[in-house]
Amino acid sequence: MDSVLDEYILNHIDKEPELLTKLNRATYVKQMRPRMCSGHLQGRILSMICKLVNPKYILELGTFTGYSALCMAEALEEDDAEIHTIDIDDEIEEFTSGFFEKSAYADKIHFHIGDAIEIIPTIDREFDIVFIDANKRIYSEYYDLIFDKVKKGGLIIADNTLWDGKVVQQLKHNDAQSLGILNFNDKIAADDRVEKVILPIRDGMTLIRKK
Ligand SMILES: C[S@@+](CC[C@H](N)C(=O)[O-])C[C@H]1O[C@@H](n2cnc3c(N)ncnc32)[C@H](O)[C@@H]1O
Numbered sequence: 001m002d003s004v005l006d007e008y009i010l011n012h013i014d015k016e017p018e019l020l021t022k023l024n025r026a027t028y029v030k031q032m033r034p035r036m037c038s039g040h041l042q043g044r045i046l047s048m049i050c051k052l053v054n055p056k057y058i059l060e061l062g063t064f065t066g067y068s069a070l071c072m073a074e075a076l077e078e079d080d081a082e083i084h085t086i087d088i089d090d091e092i093e094e095f096t097s098g099f100f101e102k103s104a105y106a107d108k109i110h111f112h113i114g115d116a117i118e119i120i121p122t123i124d125r126e127f128d129i130v131f132i133d134a135n136k137r138i139y140s141e142y143y144d145l146i147f148d149k150v151k152k153g154g155l156i157i158a159d160n161t162l163w164d165g166k167v168v169q170q171l172k173h174n175d176a177q178s179l180g181i182l183n184f185n186d187k188i189a190a191d192d193r194v195e196k197v198i199l200p201i202r203d204g205m206t207l208i209r210k211k
Contacts (some may be wrong), residue, residue: 009041016040020070023099027065030095036064038159042202043071046131046157049207050075053155055128056082061116061142062134062159063087066096072131073105086112086119086134120145127151133159136177139184147193147210154210156194161185162204 016024020043028034038046050058050072058072063085073083083105087096090113100109112119116134120142130146132139139158150156161167163181171178188196188208195209 006041013041014044016043017070019099019103020067023065023067023070026095026099027067031065031092038068038071039202042159042205043067045199045201045205047071047074049155049157050129053128056080057125057127058083058129058131059120059123059125059127059146059149060085060131060133061120061146062132063092063096063111064089064133065092066099066111068131068133069109069111070099070103070105072129073103073108076105076108082108082110082125084110084112084123084125086114086116088113088115088134116142117145120149123149125149127154129155129157131157131159135180136160136163137180139180140187143184143187150210152210156208156210158184158188158206158208160203161198161206162200164203167204 024037024039027037046068055075056078060069060072060083063069064087069083069085076083093113097111100106100111127150130150132142134142161181163178166178167182167185188206193211195211197207199205199207
């Protein structure tokens with residue numbers, strides 16, 4: 001039933017842009033762990049949410065093959081608007097840059113290779129949107145680091161916050177990723193500086209609005 005409904009949804013939402021279909025296919029053919037790629041539904045959701053915010057500056061932690069960055073870039077209307085996206089894995093640089101260059105947003109995308117924890121402080125921008133999708137173990141650290149760089153009224157989106165349902169299961173010994181997500185979810189729930197809601201789509205996506 002789930003897969004029938006998934007197909008129904010995909011047939012009744014905006015089509016996936018052609019470059020993103022190619023990117024998704026190439027990701028599945030050439031990359032290890034292709035399931036990390038956002039894909040059609042999550043991509044359209046990210047694009048829609050970002051367009052509603054009408055952002056000038058977006059920051060993404062965890063680029064991978066660039067699918068989500070390209071979806072969010074669709075919302076950058078002004079000529080001098082920017083998306084900064086960071087990934088620690090230099091092996092995906094060539095693959096991902098190739099798709100960025102083929103896109104209509106090449107001039108607006110700033111692709112940083114390195115550890116987000118080191119790179120975030122070097123980007124001198126106040127962001128309208130930050131998408132957290134890098135190392136699950138340290139989501140809380142990312143949150144603390146980006147918080148002052150988010151505009152008042154700005155949006156933080158955190159991916160994988162239901163972590164395949166593990167957030168409500170018995171924690172396995174040494175499962176640092178699940179622990180990282182659990183700590184992050186508790187931290188956000190207790191943070192009065194923000195409004196928050198968890199969207200139960202795909203692997204869970206938390207929307208956090210800075211008051
Ligand atoms: C889930 S994937 C990102 C998927 C992408 N946002 C999308 O939706 O298509 C996570 C990425 O985070 C990167 N990553 C992990 N730790 C990182 C860190 N400390 N700094 C920057 N990137 C990191 C990984 O190399 C991986 O490519």
